[in-house]
Amino acid sequence: MKLRISHITTYQYAQPVTDSVNEIRLTPVTNERQSCYNHTISVEPNAPLFAYEDSFGNRVHAFSVNQAHSHLTIRTSMTVVTTEAFQxxxxxxxxxxxxxxxxxxxxxxxxxxxxxxxxxxxxxxxxxxxxxxxxxxxxxxxxxxxxxxxxxxxxxxxxxxxxxxxxxxxxxxxxxxxxxxxxxxxxxxxxxxxxxxxxxxxxxxxxxxxxxxxxxxxxxxxxxxxxxxxxxxxxxxxxxxxxxxxxxxxxxxxxxxxxxxxxxxxxxxxxxxxxxxVPVKGIYRGTSEQKLVVTVDVQKFQTK
Structure with missing residues (x-):
């Protein structure tokens, strides 16, 4: 099965915050039953991503937003092809x-x-x-x-x-x-x-x-x-x-x-x-009042 997946995480803060440090674990693994053909991550406000593997072999992307910001949005999209697991x-x-x-x-x-x-x-x-x-x-x-x-x-x-x-x-x-x-x-x-x-x-x-x-x-x-x-x-x-x-x-x-x-x-x-x-986790300096909205959408590619 070929699937297109979109995962959007948005934090809205009551007041501007600073020094936000975050980790993202939203990269599909590639193994004997699934393959990730493309994967993109974008962050708003814009920030460079640093990638590494944790002790369990999971792909992690880390980033920091030091300037003041009133919201943080993380968008990931991926195309994954899966096969049925060996019975x-x-x-x-x-x-x-x-x-x-x-x-x-x-x-x-x-x-x-x-x-x-x-x-x-x-x-x-x-x-x-x-x-x-x-x-x-x-x-x-x-x-x-x-x-x-x-x-x-x-x-x-x-x-x-x-x-x-x-x-x-x-x-x-x-x-x-x-x-x-x-x-x-x-x-x-x-x-x-x-x-x-x-x-x-x-x-x-x-x-x-x-x-x-x-x-x-x-x-x-x-x-x-x-x-x-x-x-x-x-x-x-x-x-x-x-x-x-x-x-x-x-x-x-x-x-x-x-x-x-x-x-x-x-x-x-x-x-x-x-x-x-945890798919997205982090810390920041500022107000504790925040609103979190997560939207996940999975679509199956249609064969013509």
Missing amino acids: PEGKRKMQNLKPTEAWDQLQSDAIIDRFIEFLLPTAYTEATQEIIQFMNEVPSIGIVNDNAEEIVPIYSVYDWLKSLSNHIHMNFAYDPEATTVSTKAYELIEKQRGVCQDFAHLMIAICRAKGIPARYVSGYHFVGDLQGGTADFEQASHAWVEAYIPELGWYSFDPTNKTAFDDRYVKLGHGRDYIDI
Whole structure:
């Protein structure tokens, strides 16, 4: 799928501010399932951009606006071509590890040392009593595939992760008014409602409590052609989870939507939690009164 994405962030200040220093993490990754063919960033007031990679391999653009300004606008546009991810069912047929061996490998020093940063709790993903209790409630049986009716025990790491993702999706309601950007995973359990950021943090917290490396992913999810059209559909950014499965590698799970991870997803980057991968963040000198407006538009290129 070929997608054109526009992401506009505007800060409007009550009074002019100065010495604004910012970081932008809005560059799509290029990997085995997606390629970014063009990408532009513009800043108003005009400022030179400095690019580098952070410790997680995400592309970062930094800039400063020292003169007084009453607004700051960051515009990014990109064209991304995606392919469907390699299906787990097909890849698992080539897996040599038995399920018990894969679970044992997650407890090995080699895995723990390699992925320790995605195993340790963070402020958002602390393994509290509520998290442990919810983890123990994840169904231990499942279906052979999404279309089958046969119920089978869940043995493999992948099947357990899929069960966890579905369990979160079934037990929590999507409600943009229920939480804030600071809501922790354990707080979500009591609220029973939230947004994609909350569901991702909850799944990550449970994965890490279970000993499975997990990381927070920021990106976009195109759903325009699922809403009765194929052209333009305005939507927000999206967040999901990547979890590590021995021998298979990193796999994506979206607890917000009970859908297969396919070519509608565009990944920007990943980190331990939301704080590592905030799309736009910065500091400035001046009034704390500001208005933030973010507009994201994803369009599918039409074939003639």
